[in-house]
Amino acid sequence: MRVIVESEKSCGLEEQEGSGVELLCVVRNLLKKIKRRVLVGDKVLVGSIDWVDRRGMIENVFERKSEVLDPPVANVDHLLVLFSLDQPKLEEFSLTRFLVEAESTRIPVTLALNKAELVDKETVTSWKSKLRSWGYDPIICSVETKDGLDSLQFNLRDQISVIVGPSGVGKSSLINALRSNHFGFGPAEVDDWSSSILGSKWLEDQRVGEVSARSGRGKHTTRHVSLLPLSGGGHVADTPGFNQPSLLKVTKQSLALCFPEVRKILLNSQPLKCAFSNCLHIGEPGCLVKTEWERHPYYLQLLDEIKIREEFQ
Ligand code: GDP
Ligand code: ZN
CATH class of the missing domain: 3.40.50.300 (P-loop containing nucleotide triphosphate hydrolases)
Incomplete structure (x- = not known):
């Protein structure tokens, strides 16, 4: 089953792709203890399922093939x-x-x-x-x-x-536009998960959480992320990402590979390599990448930024 809506309190899961929330789950304490946060998009193992009330417990999280942090x-x-x-x-x-x-x-x-x-x-x-x-x-x-x-x-x-x-x-x-499918390609086939019975139950769970949190720690808004099914x-x-690209995952050496026009040169010319294994492609002798590509000035600017960050780390 896949998590399609998640907050600190609970998760909404779907079994069949695109069918919306089918099960409401809390996360097993043991998983929380080992700081295994369940994310939207995760495939999970569910136990203690009560099919009448549509409740269950997330027992484990399957290995992720990728992960985005924001959102x-x-x-x-x-x-x-x-x-x-x-x-x-x-x-x-x-x-x-x-x-x-x-x-x-x-x-x-x-x-x-x-x-x-x-x-x-x-x-x-x-x-x-x-x-x-x-x-x-x-x-x-x-x-x-x-x-x-x-x-x-x-x-x-x-x-x-x-x-x-x-x-x-x-x-x-x-x-x-994509969620409502109101752009003239057939009727709206996609239901908003939150308008389904389970979806509104999930939202209700969140509100209960908010009230108790409010009385204890002042105003508290529960942030949640969800995946919206698309008709196609x-x-x-539901939340856009990368408000401010921090480039924290980019190193001096990996930066060039984040430019497809350079990546193509570096990967297509294998087994040939730049003369220096730590080449930054800024005009070193024996470099495979020329410096007269259009985005080279931007590359240099980002390289400087990363160099400064790495020095202070
Ligand atoms: P976001 O900050 O990237 O989420 O942008 P919004 O979706 O809030 O849109 C910002 C503004 O651009 C809003 O006033 C939208 O109505 C407007 N907008 C969105 N798409 C278009 C478009 O295709 N053409 C025009 N002219 N305005 C658009
Ligand atoms: Zn090089």
């Missing part, structure tokens, strides 16, 4: 990096930071550019060709006009995805 989601298959072409303007360095943070997770990345209706065709074409040279084939979309949402839906099918990007680009609007199959996290 906390396990077994993420796919990251959708969303930027807007305008309002806010698409900015190369900011986009690079988000892409590098996404690539550093080693989870497959798709890039989408929203608010397409705000710019002319030439602008879109020139961004597309630039981004192709960076190793991306962006999906151009507009939540406003619904253009491109079918491609996005297709792209998210049968996977667990997290949408990441800066504020104001339309992440929440996109999540809402697959799930998307």
Whole structure:
């Protein structure tokens, strides 16, 4: 069974993909003691199931194939990096930071550019060709006009995805559009998990928790993360991620591999390697990567930032 909604108090699980919350569970104390936090997206082993009341207990968590920390989601298959072409303007360095943070997770990345209706065709074409040279084939979309949402839906099918990007680009609007399926491709087939009987029971559990927490420790809001089933199959996290890409998982040596245009050179030329095993590809003799690639200045800027961080660690 998979956890599709999680908070400190309890988890909502589904057995069949896309069927919504089917079982409400608490986490076994032993798991808590060994600090094994259960995350949304986790596949879990459930015991003590009461099928009448639809309650159970999470006994164990299966190994994760990936994990994102912001928002906390396990077994993420796919990251959708969303930027807007305008309002806010698409900015190369900011986009690079988000892409590098996404690539550093080693989870497959798709890039989408929203608010397409705000710019002319030439602008879109020139961004597309630039981004192709960076190793991306962006999906151009507009939540406003619904253009491109079918491609996005297709792209998210049968996977667990997290949408990441800066504020104001339309992440929440996109999540809402994808969850309600109100964009003209057939009737809304997806029920909101929270409107189901078990979903509202789960929310009720949370509120009970809040009241007691409030009387003890003042105002306390229970944060929860959930996975929303999509009509095309697959799930998307209800909370967008990477508000501020910290690049904490990126090292001096791994940075180059977070740029697809460089990764391609380094991986395709194997068994050939740069002359120095610790090459940072900044013009060392015998380096396979030339310095005249478009994002090289951004690479240098991020490399400096990481060097400073590593020195102070
Ligand atoms: P988030 O901060 O990334 O979650 O962005 P929001 O979803 O809150 O959207 C920010 C603003 O952009 C809101 O006013 C949305 O209505 C607007 N917005 C979202 N998508 C589009 C779009 O495709 N075109 C235009 N013009 N505005 C959009
Ligand atoms: Zn090199």
